[in-house]
Every structure is written in structure tokens, then in C-alpha cells.
Amino acid sequence: MSSQSCVTIHKEWDIVAARQMGREIAKQLGFGTVDQARITTAISELARNIYLYAGEGKVYFEVIESLDKKGITIVATDTGPGIKDLSLVMEDGYTTSGGLGAGLPGVRRLMDEFDIESETGKGTKIVTTKWVR
Amino acid sequence: MRIPILKLHNYLLISIQTELDDQTAIQFQEDLLKQIHITEATGVVIDLTSVEVIDSFIAKVLGDVVSMSDLMGAKVVLTGIQPAVAMTLIELGIHMRNVPTALDLEQGLMKLHQELGE
Numbered sequence: 001m002s003s004q005s006c007v008t009i010h011k012e013w014d015i016v017a018a019r020q021m022g023r024e025i026a027k028q029l030g031f032g033t034v035d036q037a038r039i040t041t042a043i044s045e046l047a048r049n050i051y052l053y054a055g056e057g058k059v060y061f062e063v064i065e066s067l068d069k070k071g072i073t074i075v076a077t078d079t080g081p082g083i084k085d086l087s088l089v090m091e092d093g094y095t096t097s098g099g100l101g102a103g104l105p106g107v108r109r110l111m112d113e114f115d116i117e118s119e120t121g122k123g124t125k126i127v128t129t130k131w132v133r
Numbered sequence: 134m135r136i137p138i139l140k141l142h143n144y145l146l147i148s149i150q151t152e153l154d155d156q157t158a159i160q161f162q163e164d165l166l167k168q169i170h171i172t173e174a175t176g177v178v179i180d181l182t183s184v185e186v187i188d189s190f191i192a193k194v195l196g197d198v199v200s201m202s203d204l205m206g207a208k209v210v211l212t213g214i215q216p217a218v219a220m221t222l223i224e225l226g227i228h229m230r231n232v233p234t235a236l237d238l239e240q241g242l243m244k245l246h247q248e249l250g251e
Contacts, residue, residue, distance in 0.1 A: 012154060012155045012156055013156075015154065015155065016152060020152070023185075023186075034216070034221070035184060036185075036217060037185060037217035037220070037221045038194060038220075038224065040184055040185070040186045041187070041188050041221045041225060044188035045188055045189060045225075047153075048188070048189075048190060055241050077207050078165075092226055093226075097154070104225075105138040105226065106224070106226045107225075109224045109226070110221065110225060123248070
């Protein structure tokens with residue numbers, strides 16, 4: 001069984017809306033407080049990347065509930081400029097925006113599964129999952 | 134949304150009780166520096182007990198406000214960072230090494246008291 005919800009990101013406040021929705025879903029799924037904070041922070045980083053680099057995009061939440069495991073998948077998509085060098089953005093400390101550069105490698109550490117696809121000029125899609133333990 | 138800044142003798146006390154969005158965080162940075170200037174406060178405690186999420190942006194704003202206040206001559210201590218927030222920040226790769234912290238408001242005030250020798 002799975003269900004989906006979505007937040008469109010095009011202004012700063014949408015970052016907050018996305019992480020509030022994500023936290024609510026995580027709470028309902030039975031994640032503990034630490035995992036809720038991990039998931040919420042990951043959503044915040046992904047939504048901010050969309051806002052900063054692509055201007056507009058979407059964050060989807062998918063609830064995965066099978067017999068043996070439960071989890072949340074976050075999909076962040078945009079049709080922005082894309083990322084030229086994926087291995088570079090996955091390095092700790094790399095930034096083009098003067099932020100802390102904690103972005104994507106940090107998100108990968110907070111979540112259990114992480115996948116990124118990007119094409120220059122077409123956009124970026126990040127799919128990341130956290131399982132309830 | 135504005136975060137209230139309270140004055141107590143030579144100190145400013147702030148308890149962040151709302152969900153921090155980027156704009157509120159930046160507004161707070163500006164408000165705090167103005168208040169330090171106006172009140173000539175020598176110490177500041179920012180209590181984060183009710184904050185459930187600190188992402189890289191909010192962490193940067195908080196780290197910056199500590200350095201900015203320091204430049205002006207006021208010591209800032211962050212207090213009450215929740216266990217889940219501390220774990221998430223370190224996993225995210227944010228160490229905030231130069232930021233003075235204390236367990237709670239009371240210890241934060243004691244820390245300021247010791248450092249400023251007042």
C-alpha cells in the first residue's frame with residue numbers, strides 16, 4: 001500500500017510547509033523523535049536546494065507500507081539548470097551558494113537510501129527513503 | 134513573525150518558540166544586533182529548547198549571529214539544543230565548533246556570568 005502527497009516549492013515559506021507536512025507523515029508512520037528530526041531536516045535541505053538553485057519544483061512524499069516494512073520516500077524534482085558534476089556536489093563542504101555545504105551529502109547520511117539523477121539544462125530528481133526501525 | 138527579545142540587566146534573553154523559517158531567522162539576526170546596540174547588552178542567551186528542527190541554513194544564521202554579536206562586543210550562548218537536533222546537526226555535517234552552548238537557560242546565564250566576570 002502506498003499513498004502520496006505533494007508540496008510545490010516556489011517561495012521561501014514553501015520550505016516550511018514541506019517540512020511540516022513531512023514531519024506529520026513521519027509522526028503518523030511511527031518514526032521516533034530523532035528520525036522525525038532527521039527526515040524533517042532532510043526535507044528542509046532538499047526543498048531549499050530547489051528554491052535556491054532551480055527556483056521552482058516539487059517535493060513528493062510517498063508512504064510505503066508493506067507487510068514487513070514501513071517507510072517514507074521523499075522525491076524532490078525540479079526543472080532547473082541541473083547539476084554538472086554529481087560527484088562534486090556529493091562531496092562534504094562543496095557549495096556554490098555560500099551556505100554551509102552540508103546539503104546533499106548530509107541528506108544522504110540522515111536517510112537510509114539516496115538516489116540522484118540530474119541532466120544539465122533539464123533538471124534534477126532526488127529520491128530518498130527512510131525506513132521505520 | 135518577530136521573535137521577542139527580552140532585556141534582563143546587562144543581558145538579552147531570547148526563547149525561540151516558533152517554527153523558524155528563513156525570513157524570521159534573518160529578521161531575528163537583524164533585530165538582535167540592533168537590540169545589542171541600543172541596550173548595550175554584554176551577554177545574550179538564545180534558548181532553543183522548543184526548536185525541533187535546525188537545518189543548515191538556520192544553523193548558519195545562528196552561527197553568524199554569534200560571530201556578529203562577538204564583533205560588537207557581546208557574548209552569545211545557545212542553550213537547550215534538543216538531543217534529536219544535536220544528532221541531526223552532526224550527521225548533517227554541521228559542527229558549530231566556535232559556538233558557545235549550555236544545557237539550559239540557567240547554565241547559559243551562569244556561563245555568561247563566569248565569562249564576563251560580572
